[in-house]
Amino acid sequence: GQQVMQIPQYQHVQEGEDFTTYCNSSTTLSNIQWYKQRPGGHPVFLIQLVKSGEVKKQKRLTFQFGEAKKNSSLHITATQTTDVGTYFCAGRLQGGSEKLVFGKGMKLTVNP
Amino acid sequence: NAGVMQNPRHLVRRRGQEARLRCSPMKGHSHVYWYRQLPEEGLKFMVYLQKENIIDESGMPKERFSAEFPKEGPSILRIQQVVRGDSAAYFCASSPLTGAKNIQYFGAGTRLSVL
Numbered sequence: 001g002q003q004v005m006q007i008p009q010y011q012h013v014q015e016g017e018d019f020t021t022y023c024n025s026s027t028t029l030s031n032i033q034w035y036k037q038r039p040g041g042h043p044v045f046l047i048q049l050v051k052s053g054e055v056k057k058q059k060r061l062t063f064q065f066g067e068a069k070k071n072s073s074l075h076i077t078a079t080q081t082t083d084v085g086t087y088f089c090a091g092r093l094q095g096g097s098e099k100l101v102f103g104k105g106m107k108l109t110v111n112p
Numbered sequence: 113n114a115g116v117m118q119n120p121r122h123l124v125r126r127r128g129q130e131a132r133l134r135c136s137p138m139k140g141h142s143h144v145y146w147y148r149q150l151p152e153e154g155l156k157f158m159v160y161l162q163k164e165n166i167i168d169e170s171g172m173p174k175e176r177f178s179a180e181f182p183k184e185g186p187s188i189l190r191i192q193q194v195v196r197g198d199s200a201a202y203f204c205a206s207s208p209l210t211g212a213k214n215i216q217y218f219g220a221g222t223r224l225s226v227l
Contacts, residue, residue, distance in 0.1 A: 033215065042203060042218045043155065088154060097160065097168045098143065098207075098214055104154040 004091050006103035013079050014111050021106040023072040023089035030094040032065055032072045037105070038085040046087075069094075074106075081110045116141075116206050116219035117186075124225045131191040131198070133222045137206030144187045145205045145216060146179060155203060161187060194226045 003026045013019050023032065031050040035043035047056055049065035049072060056063045060083075062075040072089055086107045090100035117136040125131050137144050142162055147155040160168040161181035172179065176194075181187040191198055201223050205216035 035218075042220050043205075045215055045217065048215060090155075092214070097170070099145065099157045099160050099168055099171070100216065101157065102147075102154040107152075 004101050004103040012109045018077045020075045025070045025091050029091040033090045035088045036085050118219035122223045125194050133189040134186045135204030136186040141206035141208045143207045147203045149201045196226050199226045
């Protein structure tokens with residue numbers, strides 16, 4: 001079945017550092033969404049990417065959808081302690097069901 | 113506009129009992145999704161429902177699990193004869209539309225513990 005892989009699974013950074021996390025699908029996606037889940041909380045929608053090569057920015061977060069619509073990346077600049085949490089990407093198959101296939105997430109911890 | 117409401121937030125059951133998890137979607141949303149999350153894991157899709165219809169249940173275990181979304185009232189995820197392996201967080205999400213506009217909004221989840 002369709003798989004969505006996220007790397008790395010864990011990321012520990014020093015406050016102020018930049019980093020990038022990646023999301024790769026085994027199949028072409030119609031769109032991809034990113035969610036953030038704080039410890040003990042629930043997933044909160046961050047962004048949706050639909051077009052091939054699309055780039056969207058939210059303050060210090062930059063999201064990109066690959067040209068082949070099979071991968072995505074999230075880049076965070078000047079990481080802050082408020083960025084702590086688990087970031088999930090979720091993809092929807094082209095021509096498929098409305099269901100989202102979630103990656104296992106990238107757990108971010110920040111050293112102040 | 114209230115968000116997606118799930119109750120109970122925490123549910124403790126003994127092995128063999130039934131668990132009923134409720135989800136009221138956001139106002140105006142007619143699509144409901146259920147996910148299961150084990151500790152340190154991602155969200156695993158279980159079922160997608162619209163009012164009175166199950167659209168996609170490809171993620172539902174074949175036995176003991178069922179879901180409904182009646183014309184009136186919340187969506188219900190029902191687990192019969194629970195076992196320890198059912199212990200997890202169960203999240204419900206709702207969306208107003210399908211396709212590219214299908215952005216899912218999650219409830220706070222129900223944490224099920226099976227003793």
